[in-house]
């Protein structure tokens with residue numbers, strides 16, 4: 001059986017648990033050598049524990065794969081460089097970065113502390129920037145030497161960042177940034193054979209059970225063992241394996257939502273309608289024109305209720 005990622009080297013961040021764990025396991029099963037990075041933090045980013053990453057490495061090795069554990073924080077610029085270097089030192093090169101590490105500090109805007117804002121932005125936005133920045137420098141340098149590595153970056157966004165969700169102003173801002181970061185990096189790196197895409201996953205992990213109990217019920221495992229477990233985090237990994245592969249060479253700057261057996265191709269901000277004046281607008285006239293356009297329903301978009309009804 002030919003494997004999709006034979007000969008590739010991948011880093012999956014936050015791969016000690018949840019979605020990242022399944023991604024690392026499937027990338028290894030598909031032939032990639034994997035750096036399993038995980039700080040081993042609580043869902044709010046507190047604490048440190050090397051054992052989840054090591055456990056995933058042990059499982060990959062038990063199945064005949066090759067992997068190393070890494071406990072650096074992606075939020076640390078120098079630490080992220082060491083993660084990239086660890087892949088190159090151990091496996092001789094790097095092809096794939098899956099920016100998956102994440103934390104939650106949910107609060108309404110009026111209650112959110114500066115530290116809640118900084119922590120979430122640091123892990124998601126700065127962490128994904130850090131990893132991508134060091135990998136892209138490496139891929140550009142290698143490309144100039146004639147070593148084409150078909151670099152792949154996959155960022156982890158969220159419906160909270162694509163659609164908005166009350167109580168998650170820090171997380172939503174971070175996840176919106178991750179979608180646009182992928183689109184931007186893709187434009188910058190296309191000439192070096194690198195693609196960047198983003199996914200918005202839906203899966204049962206501690207993030208959707210312990211951290212946000214309101215989604216726990218919706219994502220519960222089915223009662224019968226023979227029923228498809230739609231929210232099993234395993235269901236996210238096949239899209240990652242495809243996007244990481246040479247088969248996805250023409251998939252550029254896209255954002256996908258994925259859960260269960262469904263993969264949605266999302267559209268970024270697009271023009272829904274416009275109003276035009278031959279001169280500077282009178283604000284009241286502008287208001288009338290915009291209200292008329294809004295009344296046509298042009299801004300009615302997705303909401304999570306619709307998303308879940310497709311999944312079930």
Ligand SMILES: NC(=O)c1ccc[n+]([C@@H]2O[C@H](COP(=O)([O-])OP(=O)(O)OC[C@H]3O[C@@H](n4cnc5c(N)ncnc54)[C@H](O)[C@@H]3O)[C@@H](O)[C@H]2O)c1
Nearest residue numbers: 014017018019039040041073074101102158202203205207
């Ligand atoms: N579960 C969902 O339905 C869902 C929905 C949308 C987006 N996401 C995103 O998917 C990703 C994975 O989340 P999950 O649901 O598997 O949660 P999880 O809490 O099970 O896994 C996140 C992992 O990231 C690690 N981590 C945290 N900070 C880190 C840091 N600074 N450096 C390295 N590792 C760090 C944690 O230790 C943890 O193992 C996150 O980016 C999350 O925001 C999840």
